[in-house]
Amino acid sequence: MNTNVSANSESSVVIGIDFGTLSGRAVVVRVSDGAELASAVHDYEHGVISETLPGSSRQLPPETALQVPEDYRAVLRRAVPKALADSGATPEQVVGIATDFTACTVLPTTVDGIPLCELPDLLDRPHAYPKLWKHHAAQPEADDINALASQRGEFWLPRYGGKISSEWEFAKALQVLREDPEVYERTDRWIEAADWIVWQMCGRETRNVCTAGYKGIHQDGVWPDHDYLAALDPRFTDFVDTKLAHPLSQLGGRAGGLTAQAAAWTGLPEGIAVAVGNVDAHVTAAAACATGPGQMLAVMGTSTCHVMNAETLAEVPGMCGVVRDGIVPGLWGYEAGQSGVGDIFGWFVDTGLPEEYAREAAQRGLSAHELLSEKAVSQPVGGHGLVALDWHSGNRSVLVDHDLSGVIAGLTLATRPEEIYRALVEATAYGTRTIVDAFDSSGVPVRDFVVAGGLVRNPFVMQVYADVLRRPLHAIGSDQGPALGSAIHAAVAAGAYPDIHAASAAMGKVERDVFRPDHARADAYDDLYAVYTDLHDHFGRGGSDALHRLRRIRNRTHTQ
Template sequence: MVGVDFGTLSGRAVVVRVGDGAELASAVHEYANGVIEERLPDSGVRLGPDWALQSPQDWLDVLRHAVPEAVAAAGIDPEQVIGIGTDFTACTVLPATADGTPLCELTPERPHAWPKLWKHHAAQPQADRINRLAAERGESWLPRYGGKISSEWQFAKALQVLEEDPETYGRAERWIEAADWIIWQLTGVETRNVCTAGYKGIFQDGRYPSRDYLAALNPAFAGFTAKLTFDGEPVLSPLGGAAGRLTAQAAEWTKLPEGIAVAVGNVDAHVTAAAADAVRPGQLVAIMGTSTCHVVSSDHLAEVPGMCGVVRDGIVPGLWGYEAGQTGVGDIFAWFVGTHAPGYTHEQLTELAARQKVGRHGLVALDWHNGNRSVLVDHHLSGVIVGQTLATRPEDVYRALIEATAFGTRVIVETFEGSGVPITEFVAAGGLIKNRFLMQVYADVLRRPLSVIGSDQGPALGSAVHAAVAAGAYPDIRQAAAAMGKRTENAYLPDPARADAYDRLYAVYRDLHDHFADGRLLHTLRAMRNEATA
């Protein structure tokens, strides 16, 4: 099997043995355009604050380069590959014509014609209106998202396009997640997966928000769901299903056999649960990288404040899948090293920070440098660091930032459990698990053991697991995950003394968290910044 993971800055492909999940080889292709945050490629058109776009050509280049390179490195005959699966960041969404052509290829000078990356947060005003109106009307779907829709999701981003560039909105015959668009390119057939529709597209109980509700937001928005459906009917494909077969053109890109199975699209975080064989109720998987996404399945429905969503069949068919997240984790550490610690590396700061006793730096930080996804669902919040003095060193702040992200995760775990969704196992995945100090901090802050995924390419491996099901090698995701997924249980154990000390720091964090949660002060500062940069 081949699994392909489309990330924020690059795409990676991994070749996996069907029988036991052994990873034979992998390859990475860096996006030429990376994250488009300041100016559009070629035209140089300037973007506003909080924008984040991507180029579809970068995604296709992953198919052209990473997949053939991984297969060649594995030393296998491409004819041995029986299926391919993919995953994507989300909500990364784009406007397209009826045949799937991205509008940015037709009008590249228009910012709203480009795909909006998951961390595009410029639609916060639209998200605020969506939430306020839904609460006023008592919309039944709102509690499924913890009471707030994120500015990252499909509807807020689409409403922003309508209100800021109605011509582009009108030309967009399809509004589609990149997770589904890439499958369209591989199979030649448009499909929509149940995961992104449920978590990012407000699809609950067999329907999208009503036409009446959308018209109340903006009369021109009333027919928006026609861009998501097929002749007005939502048709969603189950996870682990076959979306279609690899076309001749896609076979030429990937150098894989034409006609092999292509799995239904999926989200990077959600597919990682299968890679860790963590698809049973209560197993929370935290995919820790530039941001962190927390996913957990349950056999019952509960309404959890501030969650990204709860979706039937959203992670594993037959279970309710819950999602929460933090919009900045690794990005926060990278920001600090890149802008505030010249001459230091992550490794040096980690080593210095690890020598300290808990609380030695006298600092507490709020991990909101890229906004707050859970549980406050406000991407116009910003980071806070309290307790700095003239004696504060770079390693002090670095450690405080690591601890802040652990505290943010603890808020999420406590909110789950306080709402009736017990967490029986915490499984860590993603690039940050390589930092042993960081992992130990999380174990101590959470006061619970941490299991660790047994793969450096969790999403890509998870996509290969789903592809194995789509190709018929396994009857369902649970059995495929049991055979191909892997994790080390209890890899990190909490130290009672450090955990006690962190309880005291966490109490301060919660005080700060609740004090700044309404955004009164932080929103004012952001507004002043935006006015000054306009």
């Protein structure tokens, strides 16, 4: 047990670990003031599995996104010891550790927590592997879940904006049942990776209220009932009872003590506090000092997740969920999101950048994104004559439809690459404004808008957002938002602070009014946003099913 250092000691530190889409990052943080002493990153060996399983040549179906659990354990073995060594702190100074994860990233395990993909006879079965958050192949199951819930008037459906996402626990589990009944039958526990990694660290299964509420349809203390599940599929009747249900733990709580095995992996003392699992965006609220009502936090990276606390419960169209205690205990936590943001910019750079642009960027020592941003920033608003729809990875909010796809309207033979890039950036800002407008019009006003994540480092992107939203943007004062947020929760779990609000106030970091809107540009963007809204509603709300037809044609060709 770690008994040499008090959790309240000036020398005590905590470790936060952020498990992202492609890597895991560990950060060592001083408990007294949130100073970040060191960090280390470990890239997942297998990354995102979307084409073939390791060691296999068989093509995976479209929209598949899987991962390998051993990549997660490797973060504990490599990133944590490296960060601690670089920090100058000793293992004896560490009083707690906490993690956050992408979500819904979910996996099937045995009753002892062994991932089914690690069983020798299931190595070649895709459904035995963790399904990453952006696994969208369960859209037919999500459609069935939504249609039946709407038909039956299930009370929980409005809590999710009227639609359950294909990214979430029930849709993905139902896909496993339908496509590989044997793997489903051998699944003892269907568990979020956020909870599974905590199980690996403290040796006992726990389930957190955040993923249960937002990704698992747990509302008002209950799950979807037997009658509803049986109506979906008789074989699904006992899904909750046998594979999902478990007592739920509050965020900031202590899940247990670090086991001897996990202590050996990390080089940390056995018995230190391991915090209850959490989600990357939600845990970042504490790091960005955005735990109060009306403070919307946008965690902007490959995708964007919008989270906000409120004192009241309301139905916001297209929200990903509203959960009591979902971000901090005692408040209603709202979540919305965009499935593609940085991924969209990256797609254009990877597939549409002319050779001459790549050569110029290399000669000037710039990244492609920096070069395109520089060229785009001088353009007048609307000068490119373009409006795009940011649906390259489908739409999470407010339409909750992952069968939608991207659109660029207004292209001519004179259109330049930087103009397309700017239009894509603007499209993601319009998508965010659509979400903010939905909250404001539903009686859940957005008072502050705080940004975090990798895109905050691009001033061009941030200024576009400030102008489109007509709001000042407050920015997190850390490059390690989720990991810092996890460290803050570790401090609460270790007993250094009475609650998340107090720990956030002492350890969190935010810079106010970093980007202010320009009113002339904002006025011009209002006109473009009106065009975006027209296209958004036409393609997304029944004016045309062209995008759905194209998706069906594409998927059909991949299965022939």
